Amino acid sequence: MTDSSALASTSSTTGLSRTLTSALPEATPGKEVRLQGWVHRRRELAKVTFLIVRDRTGLAQVVLPAGTELPPEETPVEVVGTATANAQAPGGMELTQAMVTALSDPADTPAVELWRPTLDTGLPTLLDHAATTWRHPLQRAKWELAAASLRGFRETLDAQGFTEVQSPKLVEQATESGANVFQVDYFGRSAYLAQSPQFYKQQLVGVFERVYEVGPVFRAEPHDTVRHLAEYVSLDVELAFVEDHREVMACLRDVVAGMVTGIQGYAAAAVERLGLELPDVPEKIPTIHFREALEIAGAPADEPDLSPAHERALGDWAKAEHGSDLVLVEGYPTAHRAFYSHPDPEDPHWSRSFDLIFRGIELVSGAQRLHRYQDYVRTLEQRGYPYAPYATYVEAFKRGIPPHGGFAIGLERWVGRLVEAPNIREVTLFPRDLHRLAP
Amino acid sequence: MTDSSALASTSSTTGLSRTLTSALPEATPGKEVRLQGWVHRRRELAKVTFLIVRDRTGLAQVVLPAGTELPPEETPVEVVGTATANAQAPGGMELTQAMVTALSDPADTPAVELWRPTLDTGLPTLLDHAATTWRHPLQRAKWELAAASLRGFRETLDAQGFTEVQSPKLVEQATESGANVFQVDYFGRSAYLAQSPQFYKQQLVGVFERVYEVGPVFRAEPHDTVRHLAEYVSLDVELAFVEDHREVMACLRDVVAGMVTGIQGYAAAAVERLGLELPDVPEKIPTIHFREALEIAGAPADEPDLSPAHERALGDWAKAEHGSDLVLVEGYPTAHRAFYSHPDPEDPHWSRSFDLIFRGIELVSGAQRLHRYQDYVRTLEQRGYPYAPYATYVEAFKRGIPPHGGFAIGLERWVGRLVEAPNIREVTLFPRDLHRLAP
Numbered sequence: 001m002t003d004s005s006a007l008a009s010t011s012s013t014t015g016l017s018r019t020l021t022s023a024l025p026e027a028t029p030g031k032e033v034r035l036q037g038w039v040h041r042r043r044e045l046a047k048v049t050f051l052i053v054r055d056r057t058g059l060a061q062v063v064l065p066a067g068t069e070l071p072p073e074e075t076p077v078e079v080v081g082t083a084t085a086n087a088q089a090p091g092g093m094e095l096t097q098a099m100v101t102a103l104s105d106p107a108d109t110p111a112v113e114l115w116r117p118t119l120d121t122g123l124p125t126l127l128d129h130a131a132t133t134w135r136h137p138l139q140r141a142k143w144e145l146a147a148a149s150l151r152g153f154r155e156t157l158d159a160q161g162f163t164e165v166q167s168p169k170l171v172e173q174a175t176e177s178g179a180n181v182f183q184v185d186y187f188g189r190s191a192y193l194a195q196s197p198q199f200y201k202q203q204l205v206g207v208f209e210r211v212y213e214v215g216p217v218f219r220a221e222p223h224d225t226v227r228h229l230a231e232y233v234s235l236d237v238e239l240a241f242v243e244d245h246r247e248v249m250a251c252l253r254d255v256v257a258g259m260v261t262g263i264q265g266y267a268a269a270a271v272e273r274l275g276l277e278l279p280d281v282p283e284k285i286p287t288i289h290f291r292e293a294l295e296i297a298g299a300p301a302d303e304p305d306l307s308p309a310h311e312r313a314l315g316d317w318a319k320a321e322h323g324s325d326l327v328l329v330e331g332y333p334t335a336h337r338a339f340y341s342h343p344d345p346e347d348p349h350w351s352r353s354f355d356l357i358f359r360g361i362e363l364v365s366g367a368q369r370l371h372r373y374q375d376y377v378r379t380l381e382q383r384g385y386p387y388a389p390y391a392t393y394v395e396a397f398k399r400g401i402p403p404h405g406g407f408a409i410g411l412e413r414w415v416g417r418l419v420e421a422p423n424i425r426e427v428t429l430f431p432r433d434l435h436r437l438a439p
Numbered sequence: 440m441t442d443s444s445a446l447a448s449t450s451s452t453t454g455l456s457r458t459l460t461s462a463l464p465e466a467t468p469g470k471e472v473r474l475q476g477w478v479h480r481r482r483e484l485a486k487v488t489f490l491i492v493r494d495r496t497g498l499a500q501v502v503l504p505a506g507t508e509l510p511p512e513e514t515p516v517e518v519v520g521t522a523t524a525n526a527q528a529p530g531g532m533e534l535t536q537a538m539v540t541a542l543s544d545p546a547d548t549p550a551v552e553l554w555r556p557t558l559d560t561g562l563p564t565l566l567d568h569a570a571t572t573w574r575h576p577l578q579r580a581k582w583e584l585a586a587a588s589l590r591g592f593r594e595t596l597d598a599q600g601f602t603e604v605q606s607p608k609l610v611e612q613a614t615e616s617g618a619n620v621f622q623v624d625y626f627g628r629s630a631y632l633a634q635s636p637q638f639y640k641q642q643l644v645g646v647f648e649r650v651y652e653v654g655p656v657f658r659a660e661p662h663d664t665v666r667h668l669a670e671y672v673s674l675d676v677e678l679a680f681v682e683d684h685r686e687v688m689a690c691l692r693d694v695v696a697g698m699v700t701g702i703q704g705y706a707a708a709a710v711e712r713l714g715l716e717l718p719d720v721p722e723k724i725p726t727i728h729f730r731e732a733l734e735i736a737g738a739p740a741d742e743p744d745l746s747p748a749h750e751r752a753l754g755d756w757a758k759a760e761h762g763s764d765l766v767l768v769e770g771y772p773t774a775h776r777a778f779y780s781h782p783d784p785e786d787p788h789w790s791r792s793f794d795l796i797f798r799g800i801e802l803v804s805g806a807q808r809l810h811r812y813q814d815y816v817r818t819l820e821q822r823g824y825p826y827a828p829y830a831t832y833v834e835a836f837k838r839g840i841p842p843h844g845g846f847a848i849g850l851e852r853w854v855g856r857l858v859e860a861p862n863i864r865e866v867t868l869f870p871r872d873l874h875r876l877a878p
Contacts, residue, residue, distance in 0.1 A: 038839055076679075151593075158590065168871055240515075437610070
């Protein structure tokens with residue numbers, strides 16, 4: 001099999017189309033083959049020189065005469081040679097009688113030795129040299145998981161009649177509160193970076209009924225933690241004509257199942273490389289009320305929220321009791337959720353909100369939202385929030401917004417829990433935080 | 440057919456699942472049916488009252504006794520009634536013996552009459568009330584085109600081994616030049632909003648070979664024109680191991696064809712509603728050199744770039760000569776393209792760059808890029824650019840970046856040309872410009 005792409009470049013000199021390293025084992029022995037990739041490793045032995053070539057799909061071995069001059073590791077190269085069966089080579093096939101051509105200048109020695117099976121390097125070094133260190137197959141695999149998850153996310157929602165939208169990131173008012181917001185000089189006046197597409201996606205259910213957005217959100221987090229970033233990718237979903245938050249939770253369940261299916265279908269090689277165990281997503285994710293969650297976590301009954309330690313305890317409980325990596329907690333106290341959360345009509349102390357805890361960390365927050373203008377006005381009053389900054393948003397509810405709800409998934413948190421990364425920066429291409437604004 | 444979604448809400452009172460208005464014509468006459476949507480229009484006649492219900496898929500007619508009290512236009516409602524064949528009803532089926540329940544408070548009268556077949560309203564009013572005015576079926580259709588285009592874009596690239604990535608929007612340096620950049624207060628120091636993912640996508644071909652990104656880009660455009668926005672959605676593509684820019688153009692051709700296929704497959708109803716003629720994308724898009732383009736446009740041979748008028752002339756020429764809505768211009772003068780553009784090795788006065796002109800407006804810019812560190816150093820010097828602001832980016836090319844190229848498509852421009860909108864704001868959900876930061 002050659003490169004599946006219609007774009008597969010054909011060498012101007014040989015007329016031979018490119019073979020990806022993953023397809024080399026299927027090449028016909030004796031046939032001429034053209035690889036493109038990077039010098040992953042050179043090994044000089046007494047009688048022979050090995051060149052390991054890395055491309056986006058894997059590694060291939062090239063056998064060359066002893067003493068062959070090769071460009072240094074990480075130099076992009078083209079190799080034309082003969083496919084030769086060899087049980088000792090990766091995939092049982094290697095290249096012999098090969099000609100190696102550098103496709104750029106010799107590469108400088110990278111900050112870390114990318115040819116080692118695993119990288120034993122501190123996070124700051126990895127991040128300072130991200131564009132190089134992420135080339136390591138175990139690193140690259142993480143973003144293959146992210147991309148495949150997004151495919152699954154969108155496929156699930158596309159099949160359910162959702163419309164993808166893009167809301168503006170430059171906004172006139174801080175989205176949800178004045179805190180933790182980045183200020184922008186907007187043609188001489190002040191604008192802010194959107195902390196979420198929340199206000200827009202709620203208004204847009206009036207247009208499309210069901211919307212989703214994948215985009216950056218911005219939080220001026222003043223604390224340096226292992227689970228917060230100043231900029232991350234949010235997967236936002238909102239759907240109208242719901243009876244209550246349970247319907248939103250059913251949608252979330254389908255979405256998470258779709259993300260796992262996406263990974264299985266589109267990133268199987270990355271899963272294998274990382275030795276991952278993917279979560280089973282049951283038809284119904286174990287669901288408990290916030291009150292029960294506090295009990296299980298051994299927290300006092302008047303705690304207003306779950307702490308990271310409580311979430312870990314709930315993760316352990318779900319695994320032990322239900323064999324589940326996932327647990328939904330519903331009914332958080334209304335007063336401690338965002339003001340647009342819909343109270344439980346039976347007992348407005350509790351809200352129709354939920355969090356999804358994945359392996360002991362909150363991955364998703366969601367809720368049924370208020371949909372009547374007067375409910376917004378009353379809630380803002382009760383909380384002592386000023387009306388003016390919310391006027392445009394709140395007045396949208398005068399124009400016929402149906403009962404609706406939604407949720408947001410943090411992409412980096414999702415991948416972080418999949419690979420059980422201790423620090424979210426390990427699964428972020430170019431993280432932004434209190435201290436880091438480059439590369 | 441009922442709502443295809445697993446989430447289709449079932450009425451707590453009737454146990455009946457929702458029917459979308461588009462599926463009403465296929466309902467069995469005499470069967471009870473449940474619609475959800477908005478009051479699109481009420482019509483009081485002497486002997487009967489008509490209610491037109493609008494949902495995300497279309498309109499349905501409900502027949503009620505004369506004098507029935509109905510909530511005002513735009514109120515979300517649920518209607519349970521009997522499917523009844525009537526040749527005069529839309530799709531030949533209407534609802535009779537119906538019960539109408541409001542799902543929220545009565546809606547305020549919208550700023551425009553959404554039930555009219557077309558909206559004869561000025562753009563400022565449409566934009567000021569965007570979350571309501573975009574409910575009009577002819578308006579909503581535009582974003583159905585956008586969403587379907589994105590599906591086609593991604594499907595094309597996913598099938599060709601591309602990886603979707605997300606690069607940071609908060610950056611330490613202005614991406615391409617110091618001009619037209621938004622400044623952000625980043626924890627007390629200065630950051631900027633990325634004008635494009637250009638520098639990141641080039642570095643990331645070192646990791647993934649082929650990447651794409653769909654995300655917001657920010658330009659502090661100080662001019663108020665019909666084709667510029669301060670924030671828009673950029674579809675960025677970059678691919679490595681190319682021979683030259685022609686391979687990048689071949690990829691672009693596939694992508695544009697995929698976007699049209701996406702629209703045909705996923706937004707056929709929107710195309711019909713808008714009465715659109717979609718462009719044919721030929722196997723090879725007519726391609727001319729910049730020099731020829733100047734001649735065709737009747738411009739002097741020493742013009743450094745194509746003006747909007749030249750682009751219109753080229754659009755007309757492509758239509759007349761080739762029956763094509765699309766024309767590629769390659770080989771723009773190197774000195775007038777971005778510094779990372781690859782010169783034509785035969786004659787470095789010209790570059791391996793291109794623009795795609797769609798119906799007389801530039802839709803896409805692309806090029807093969809420089810890939811050798813020394814070429815960057817030399818080019819910065821020649822242009823008199825300082826090294827320091829570009830250091831991180833330029834030094835990435837010391838670490839083995841293969842020959843590569845790419846392009847960027849503006850989503851709003853694409854949809855704007857599809858529907859031949861005179862102003863790009865007409866196809867932007869919530870446009871941002873010199874004067875507009877809300878809603």
